[in-house]
Amino acid sequence: xxxxxVQTVFADCLSRLEKDxxxxxxxxxxxxxxxxxxxxxxxxxxxxxxxxxxx
Amino acid sequence: VIKLQSLVxxxxxxxxxxxLDFGGKNFAIHGxxxxxxxxxxxxxxxxxxxxxxxxxxxGTSNISLKAHAPHVDQRSAPERTRVILxxxxxxxxxxxxxxxxxxxxxxxxxxxxxxxxxxVVRELALHPEFALTRREIIKYVLAPPGERAKxxxxxxxxxxxxxxxxSLQSIHNSAKSDVKRAELEANQAQLQLLRxxxxxxxxxxxxxxxxxxxxxxxxxxxxSDLTANTSxxxxxxxxxxxxxxxxxxxxxxxxxxxxxxxxxATTEKFELTxxxxxxxxxxxxxxxxxxxxRSLKTEHFLKSGLDLVEEDQCPFxxxxxxANELRKLIEGKLEQAKTASELRRKIIxxxxxLVAELLDLATVANEAVKYARALPxxxxxxxxxxxxxxxxxxxxxxxxxxxxxxxxxxxxxxxHEHSKxxxxxxxxxxxxxxxxxxxxxxxxxxxxxxxxxxxxDVYREAKRQQDRSNKQSELSGKVLTAFNESANAVLTGxxxxxxxxxxxxxxxxxxxxxxxxxxxxxxxxxxxxxxxxFYGRGFFPPGAYHSEGHQDSMGICLYLALxxxxxxxxxxxxxxxxxxxxxxxxxxxxxxxxxxxxxxxxQFIITTHDEIxxxxxxxxxxITSKAFVQFRKWTVDDGPHVWExxxxxxxxxxxxxxxxxxxxxxxxRRYLEYISTQLSSKLRASMExxxxxxxxxxxxxxxVVGTWNSLLSRAKDxxxxxxxxxxxxELSQRQSEFGQRVDKTNVERWPINKTIHFNEWVSLQxxxxxxxxxxxxxxxxxxxxxxxxxxxxVIPARGELxxxxxxxxxVNINLxxxxxxxxAPAEVATASV
Numbered sequence: 001x002x003x004x005x006v007q008t009v010f011a012d013c014l015s016r017l018e019k020d021x022x023x024x025x026x027x028x029x030x031x032x033x034x035x036x037x038x039x040x041x042x043x044x045x046x047x048x049x050x051x052x053x054x055x
Numbered sequence: 056v057i058k059l060q061s062l063v064x065x066x067x068x069x070x071x072x073x074x075l076d077f078g079g080k081n082f083a084i085h086g087x088x089x090x091x092x093x094x095x096x097x098x099x100x101x102x103x104x105x106x107x108x109x110x111x112x113x114g115t116s117n118i119s120l121k122a123h124a125p126h127v128d129q130r131s132a133p134e135r136t137r138v139i140l141x142x143x144x145x146x147x148x149x150x151x152x153x154x155x156x157x158x159x160x161x162x163x164x165x166x167x168x169x170x171x172x173x174x175v176v177r178e179l180a181l182h183p184e185f186a187l188t189r190r191e192i193i194k195y196v197l198a199p200p201g202e203r204a205k206x207x208x209x210x211x212x213x214x215x216x217x218x219x220x221x222s223l224q225s226i227h228n229s230a231k232s233d234v235k236r237a238e239l240e241a242n243q244a245q246l247q248l249l250r251x252x253x254x255x256x257x258x259x260x261x262x263x264x265x266x267x268x269x270x271x272x273x274x275x276x277x278x279s280d281l282t283a284n285t286s287x288x289x290x291x292x293x294x295x296x297x298x299x300x301x302x303x304x305x306x307x308x309x310x311x312x313x314x315x316x317x318x319x320a321t322t323e324k325f326e327l328t329x330x331x332x333x334x335x336x337x338x339x340x341x342x343x344x345x346x347x348x349r350s351l352k353t354e355h356f357l358k359s360g361l362d363l364v365e366e367d368q369c370p371f372x373x374x375x376x377x378a379n380e381l382r383k384l385i386e387g388k389l390e391q392a393k394t395a396s397e398l399r400r401k402i403i404x405x406x407x408x409l410v411a412e413l414l415d416l417a418t419v420a421n422e423a424v425k426y427a428r429a430l431p432x433x434x435x436x437x438x439x440x441x442x443x444x445x446x447x448x449x450x451x452x453x454x455x456x457x458x459x460x461x462x463x464x465x466x467x468x469x470x471h472e473h474s475k476x477x478x479x480x481x482x483x484x485x486x487x488x489x490x491x492x493x494x495x496x497x498x499x500x501x502x503x504x505x506x507x508x509x510x511x512d513v514y515r516e517a518k519r520q521q522d523r524s525n526k527q528s529e530l531s532g533k534v535l536t537a538f539n540e541s542a543n544a545v546l547t548g549x550x551x552x553x554x555x556x557x558x559x560x561x562x563x564x565x566x567x568x569x570x571x572x573x574x575x576x577x578x579x580x581x582x583x584x585x586x587x588x589f590y591g592r593g594f595f596p597p598g599a600y601h602s603e604g605h606q607d608s609m610g611i612c613l614y615l616a617l618x619x620x621x622x623x624x625x626x627x628x629x630x631x632x633x634x635x636x637x638x639x640x641x642x643x644x645x646x647x648x649x650x651x652x653x654x655x656x657x658q659f660i661i662t663t664h665d666e667i668x669x670x671x672x673x674x675x676x677x678i679t680s681k682a683f684v685q686f687r688k689w690t691v692d693d694g695p696h697v698w699e700x701x702x703x704x705x706x707x708x709x710x711x712x713x714x715x716x717x718x719x720x721x722x723x724r725r726y727l728e729y730i731s732t733q734l735s736s737k738l739r740a741s742m743e744x745x746x747x748x749x750x751x752x753x754x755x756x757x758x759v760v761g762t763w764n765s766l767l768s769r770a771k772d773x774x775x776x777x778x779x780x781x782x783x784x785e786l787s788q789r790q791s792e793f794g795q796r797v798d799k800t801n802v803e804r805w806p807i808n809k810t811i812h813f814n815e816w817v818s819l820q821x822x823x824x825x826x827x828x829x830x831x832x833x834x835x836x837x838x839x840x841x842x843x844x845x846x847x848x849v850i851p852a853r854g855e856l857x858x859x860x861x862x863x864x865x866v867n868i869n870l871x872x873x874x875x876x877x878x879a880p881a882e883v884a885t886a887s888v
Contacts, residue, residue: 005549013534
C-alpha cells in the first residue's frame, strides 16, 4: 500500500543516517519525529536538521 | 474498497434525472457522442471526491464546479443538483450511501454515519484515479519523463516522497548559498583585520609579531599563542590616557583612508573585468528572449506561492482549489522556468567576485564615514554616504537577478566607479585626520590593540558563521543523498513490479504479434523514463513507433499495473471513460478477456460510443446481457434518452399527435435497429459477416425473424424427442401467431424504409402510420415473456443450444433433444442371433 511505501523510504533513509557517525543521533531523532508527523515543508525539515542546540 | 450498486443523478451536468443500477457488477454505458455518458462518469467522481476533474483541471480557468456542474437550466440553483451513490464495502460488509450536492460539495451525507464508513469515504476522496478518461490514461504513456514521474507518483500516492525530496533539495541549495555568503563575509572581515594589522597575509606568527610589538611598548607580557579566546588587550586596562585620548585612532584611520583612495584610483583588476564581461553576456541572453525573461520574473512569484499552498485554497486569490492540484500546477510552471533558473544561477556564479568587490568597497567607505563623524568637528560625507547606498543597491540587484536591464547597466562599468565629489570628500577627510595631534607611542599602541581586537572579534564571528554554514551544507547534503538513495532503492522495486505486470498485460492483449514484448520504467530522481520494445529492434519511447491503438493499449495496461500495485485486493472498481478509442476490434476483445481473467474481483464501469465494443463486452462475458444502458439521444431539456420500449412507443404517439409522421417513422426505424441488434445477440442470430459489423435493419430484422422461427422449430423437435405433445401444440400455436405478425409487418414495412425520401412520406397522415407502429409493436411482443415482459434469450451464450428463457423464469423452452437411448441388452442379443 502507498502509505507503506512512503514509510519504507523514510525508515530506510533514517537507518542510513543512523549509520553515519558524523551525524548525531539527536538530529536523526528530530528528523524521524518531523517525518512521522507528516511535516514535509522546508521550514519544518530545516528546523529538524539545523536545530540551534546542536550546531 | 467499494462496489458500486446504484447511482442517482439529479440536475447534474447534462442529466435531468437518471438512475442506473450497477448491482456491484461490471456495467457498460453505450451511446453516441454527446448523449451524456461522461456525465455519468463525472457524477461517480463527484459522489466519491466532491470534485470533477474536467471542470477543475488545467485549461479550465473560467469554469468552476459550483457554476457549471448543475444542469445549464439550474445554474442559479445549485442546491437542486445532487448525486446519490449506493455502494457495498466488502471489508466492512456494509452497504453505504453517499449523497453529495453541488451547493456544498465538501460535506457529503454519508449513511450509515459511522466512523469506519466515514474513513472509507475519506480514503475514496483521495483517489480520483478510480475514474479515468482516455486522455488521462494516455498521459502515463506519452508524458515527458519529469511529468510522468509526477503523474505516476501522484497515482501511487508517492507524491509525499517527492515533496520531502524537494524540501531537502531546497534546504541543501539554500545551505550551499549560505556557505558562499558566509565565505564572502569572512573574507571581508579578514581584509578589514589585515588592514588594521598592516600585514599582507593572515598568519598566526605574523599577527602575534605585530601585536606583541605594541604590547611590549605598553610593558605587557608577550602573547605566546593565539587561540579562539585569546584577548590581544590582555592586561591593558583603558584604551588611552585621558589627556591624550582621541575619538579616532589617527594612524589606523589614515591607513584605512589611504587604502580607500588607492582602491578608487587604481585600474580595475583583470579578474573583475572578465567577470563583468561574462555576467553581461549571460544577462543579455534574457534580453534577447522575452519568454525566458518572463519565466525568470514569475519564478520567484511561483516559488513563494508554492510555499504558501497549505490548504485547499489559492494563497493569492483565495479561490477554492485542491491543494495537490494547485501544487502540481505551480510545479509544472516552475518546470517551464527551469531554463531561466539555470541561467540565473550562472549569472549569480559569474558575478560572485563583483558582489564581493562591492561589499568590500562599501565596508571600507563605511569606515571612512565613521572616522568623519568621530572628528572633533564632524565632517559631512554626503557624497560617500550616497555612494555607499549605491554600492549596496548594485550588490542587491546582482544578487537578485530580477532587474535585468539594471544589472546590465551595473556590469557595464567598473565596480569602483564613483563621482568626483567622493574623491573630494575623501581628500578632505584625509587632510582633517592628518591635522589631528599625534599621540604618544603608548596611546597609539593601545588604539592599535583596540581596533585589531574589534576586527578580530568580527573575523572570529564570521569564521564561526562560515563553519556553521559548512556544517549545515554538509549535513543537508548527506541527508539529501541518503533520502535519494533510499527512495531510489524502494521506487526501483515498485517500478520493477509495475513494469512486469505492464509487460505481461500488454503481451496478453497483443500476443499474436508481440509475444516477446517488454516495457521498461526507468526511474531517476524527479523523472521516470518509459521505453517499450518494438518488434525486436530495441527499446523506444511509446510514441516513437507504436500506433495510436497500441499506445491506447499501453495506457490501459500501465494504468491497471499501477492500480494493482497501489491497491492490491482493494482495487475493487474502476470507471473507464471511452478509453480504447483507437484500439481495433480484435484487440478490444482481448482487453475484455484481460479484464475478466486478471481482474475478476474488480468492478469495471465502462463507457463507449462503439456498439461493437459493447457487443464484445457481452460476448466476452465481461458484462452480463442486462448490465448495460444505451443512451440513444440527448436533449438539453430532457438529458439522455435511454432505449426503453415504453418510452419509444410513447414518443411515437407524441409525434403522431403532433402530426409529425416523419419523426415517428424515424424513431420507429432507429428503435427497430437497436432492438433487432439486441435480439440478434439474445437469440444468437447469425448474419453475413461485415467488417464494420454495422448491419442495418434490412439485415437485422430478417435474421432475427428467421432465427426465431428456427428456434421454435427446433423446440418442437426437442419436445417431440421427449414425447411432450402439449408443448408441441403450444409451440405450433406460437409459431403460427408469429407468422401472422410477421406478415403484417411485411405489408406495413415501407414507411420505415430509410431509403424512401422524406418528401414521399410527408403526405402520410397519422392514421396511415398508426397501423405500421402497431404491427411492429405486436411483432416485438412475440419475443417477450407475457408475464415479465422481458425479451427471451437463448442459453448458453456459446456452444450447443440448451434453452430459451425469460428473466422471471416463467418461460423455459427446452432446446436440447433427448439423447438417443442405447438398445436394451436383450434386444442386442436377439439382434446378434
